[in-house]
Amino acid sequence: MTMPDVDTLIELIRAHRNTEALEMLDASPGLATEHSGRSGQLHGASPLHWAAHRNATEVCQRLIELGAKVNDSASDWWLTPLSWGADAGSAEAVELLLKHGADVNQDAIVGTTALHAVAMGGSTQGKGDPDAYERTAEILIRNGADINRRTNGHRTPLDEAIDNENDAVTRVLRQHGALASNTST
Secondary structure, eight states: OOOOOHHHHHHHHHTTOHHHHHHHHHHOGGGGGOOOOOOSTTTTOOHHHHHHHTTOHHHHHHHHHTTOOTTOOOOSSSSSHHHHHHHTTOHHHHHHHHHTTOOTTOOOBTTBOHHHHHHHTGGGTTOSOHHHHHHHHHHHHHTTOOTTOOOTTOOOHHHHHHHTTOHHHHHHHHHTTOOOTTSOO
């Protein structure tokens, strides 16, 4: 039998094989704090990044219990587990990470936050599950997300939601008084 490694654990999480992932963590708890060394856009991701993205709350909880850092920014893509979860509209995982001290306004990359990630709506631009993106945006805002945070390129979450035609998140942001970047604050 081969030794368990972090990339095998991540593959289990990515494939929604959560029971097997939890068993692997029980057998090799040190994997909870490791990062993928694979090259490419997803370099540096931890199991917690992927568990948040897959909304695998039971796996997230176990990883945190084993020492995974909720504000880990070692990934090359969206940096934080919170932003990975927001990108996928993983409302329950986002709520769990926030409950465990995730910084709602932590820089996710070039000045973006998890609220920018949910506004962009992931690979479906929020259309795959609009309700999940709406719930995720509400959770972030309820937990103190800066609704008018500007990126290094001066873009607000509302700019991103509008440009991506992520109507559910656009509606939530407007209900909370969010401004587009071409609006003076």
